[in-house]
Amino acid sequence: MGEWRPLAGPSRQVALEILLDGPLSRAELSRRVGLSPGSLTRLTKPMVESGLLVEVEGGPTDSRVGRPSQPLDLDATAHHFAGIKLTGDSAIGVLTTLRADVLASVERPIVDQTPSAVADLVLEITDELQLQVPGGRALTGLGVSIGGRIANRSEVRWGPYLNWVDVPFGEILAAHTAVPIVLANDLTSLTEATHWFGAGRNSDRFVLLTIGAGVGYGLVVHNRVVDSPDVTLGLIGHHPLLPDGPLCDRGHRGCALSLLTVGAITGQLGTALGRSVGYDEALDLAAKGDPVAREVVGRAGRALGKLIAAAANFTMPGLVVLGGEGIRLAEVAREELLAGLHADRHPSAAELPMVLQPADFSEWARGAAVVAIQTFVLGIE
Numbered sequence: 105m106g107e108w109r110p111l112a113g114p115s116r117q118v119a120l121e122i123l124l125d126g127p128l129s130r131a132e133l134s135r136r137v138g139l140s141p142g143s144l145t146r147l148t149k150p151m152v153e154s155g156l157l158v159e160v161e162g163g164p165t166d167s168r169v170g171r172p173s174q175p176l177d178l179d180a181t182a183h184h185f186a187g188i189k190l191t192g193d194s195a196i197g198v199l200t201t202l203r204a205d206v207l208a209s210v211e212r213p214i215v216d217q218t219p220s221a222v223a224d225l226v227l228e229i230t231d232e233l234q235l236q237v238p239g240g241r242a243l244t245g246l247g248v249s250i251g252g253r254i255a256n257r258s259e260v261r262w263g264p265y266l267n268w269v270d271v272p273f274g275e276i277l278a279a280h281t282a283v284p285i286v287l288a289n290d291l292t293s294l295t296e297a298t299h300w301f302g303a304g305r306n307s308d309r310f311v312l313l314t315i316g317a318g319v320g321y322g323l324v325v326h327n328r329v330v331d332s333p334d335v336t337l338g339l340i341g342h343h344p345l346l347p348d349g350p351l352c353d354r355g356h357r358g359c360a361l362s363l364l365t366v367g368a369i370t371g372q373l374g375t376a377l378g379r380s381v382g383y384d385e386a387l388d389l390a391a392k393g394d395p396v397a398r399e400v401v402g403r404a405g406r407a408l409g410k411l412i413a414a415a416a417n418f419t420m421p422g423l424v425v426l427g428g429e430g431i432r433l434a435e436v437a438r439e440e441l442l443a444g445l446h447a448d449r450h451p452s453a454a455e456l457p458m459v460l461q462p463a464d465f466s467e468w469a470r471g472a473a474v475v476a477i478q479t480f481v482l483g484i485e
Contacts, residue, residue, distance in 0.1 A: 112483075114139060114147055119156065119178065120481055123203065124300060127160050127177035148176060156182055178202065183244040183480065186233045186283075187473025188226055189290060189465055190214070190250045191317070192265035195222070196465040197229040199236050200473040202244075204301040208236040209466050217266050223276045230283065246283045247476030248273070249290040249468060251318070253336040257286045257479075262336070265317070286479045289336050293471035294427065295322030295329050300474055303425045303459040311421045313340075313412065314428030317367065319360045323419060343414060345407040363407040366430045373400045387436045405437020409444025416456055417449070427461035434460055 117137050122128055128136075134144050151157040159174035180201040188197040192214070199208040210229050214222060226248060234243055250273075252263035258274025260266075274287050288296075295312050304310040304324060312322035321340040323330040341361040342354065349358025350372060362368055366383045373389075374381045376396045381389075389397035412424055426434050434441055445456070461467055 115151065116481065116483075118144070118148060119151070122157065122176055122178045123481065124305065127175035129175045133176065152176070155179055180205065181238065184237045184241065185245050185247065185473045185476045185480070186230050186243055187247045187249070187293075187469045187471065187476065188229055189468035189472055190222065190226075190248065190266065191465070192217070194465070195225050195229055196469045197226075197233055198466055198469040198473060199233040200470060200477070202477060204297065204470055204474050204477060206466065206470055208233060209469070211465075214266075217268075219268065219271045219273055219276055222266065223273065223280070226277060227280055230281065243283045245476035245480050246277075246281070246285045247293065247472035247474070247479075248277070248285065248287050249293040249472035249475070250287065251290050251336075253333060254287050254289050257288065260287065284476075284479075286476050288472065288475040290468055290471065291320040291322055292329065292331060292335055293475045294320075294468055295324065295471075296478060297467070297471040297474040298322070298425055298427070298461070299324050299327075299329060300478070303461065304423060307421075307423045309419075309421050310423040310425060311415045311419060312425045312427060313408075313415060314426075315364045315366075315408070315430040315433065316428040317365060319364050319411075320428065321415065323421075325419070340411070340415075343411065345410045346403065349403070349407065358407070360407065360411055363404050364411070364430070364433070369400060369404055369430075369433070373397055376400065383430065384432075387432055391436050401433065401437050402440040404433055405440030406444035408433060408437070409441040409446075410448050412441070412456070412458070413445045413448035416453075422457070424456050424458045425461060426458060427463075427467060429463050429465060431460055431463045434458075 114137060121136050130144055134141050148157055157176050158179050160177045180203040183202045185200050188195055194214055195212050197210045198206045200206055210232050212225055230246055250260055250263050251265050253261040255261050260268050260271040260273045262269055274285050277285050298304045298312055308327040310324050314320035318338050319341040342356050342359045344359050345363060346358035350362045351357050352359050352362040370381050370383050370386055373386045386397055390401035
């Protein structure tokens with residue numbers, strides 16, 4: 105497997121501060137990392153000479169020398185990363201800069217779920233993204249995210265959407281590429297991306313809720329993602345929401361999975377209408393006032409509001425981020441969502457800021473790239 109060469113010591117801390125909050129003046133950097141101006145200059149000089157850091161115009165006047173200071177920023181194009189999200193039937197890849205700006209994207213169907221066939225597909229997408237790197241430079245890292253349990257950043261212990269158990273997928277990939285590889289759970293990856301480069305970047309405590317094929321929950325507290333092997337189990341999916349709701353496959357009545365997933369909404373509306381219905385069609389019908397669709401989608405919106413309330417009541421976040429390919433529900437059923445939220449929140453509780461992420465799989469692929477970026481900057485713990 106390709107070798108990660110992360111920065112170390114104070115250099116890593118300087119790069120991380122600039123990566124997340126740059127450009128920063130040298131005075132501000134000195135304060136943040138606890139170095140004297142002279143020590144900081146000695147530390148950053150080789151980083152500037154290598155091209156990783158760049159001096160930019162526009163800083164305040166330096167009173168010591170009477171001329172404008174030059175804040176330091178990071179050259180986000182000095183390194184490029186590929187992120188690939190694997191679902192049960194497709195692989196979505198993106199090419200990003202060091203700041204996770206998406207430069208190109210690729211999507212391919214998965215027609216064969218065997219690990220070797222999926223590995224070939226991942227490598228094909230990686231090669232295609234590599235061609236998009238400016239100047240023909242090599243990729244710095246590849247992140248792959250999968251719904252399920254990941255061990256040692258390289259093994260898929262359990263991947264239900266691909267029907268995998270104990271697959272050394274990282275090793276399979278590494279046998280055919282020199283690009284350093286990291287595997288991660290898809291929800292953890294998306295939470296990390298939201299934390300470093302997304303809606304949660306300025307919040308040290310927030311909740312991420314996703315709806316799509318399943319229901320996901322991510323939590324950041326004290327500026328760190330709360331991680332656990334249980335994240336992969338989707339435990340919040342069976343949280344009870346409506347006592348008169350439908351049954352899930354485990355016999356729970358009115359749990360999140362029975363009400364909020366794409367399959368639950370299309371299945372319930374399809375049964376009521378006597379024909380198959382796509383997800384966007386279901387939401388479009390509800391938005392146009394179709395009474396049957398309005399009932400199904402409105403009930404789901406109310407359930408989502410109650411789920412947000414439960415998450416907020418237990419963790420008291422400063423922000424709630426809503427994502428996943430099914431999150432358009434929050435827009436179409438906004439009134440019902442707010443009704444469900446306020447019904448389960450104390451009247452004096454603070455209003456919850458809520459942000460919607462784009463409802464497409466490229467956000468998940470970007471999350472995979474962010475885990476690769478983090479591994480490059482921070483190293484493998």
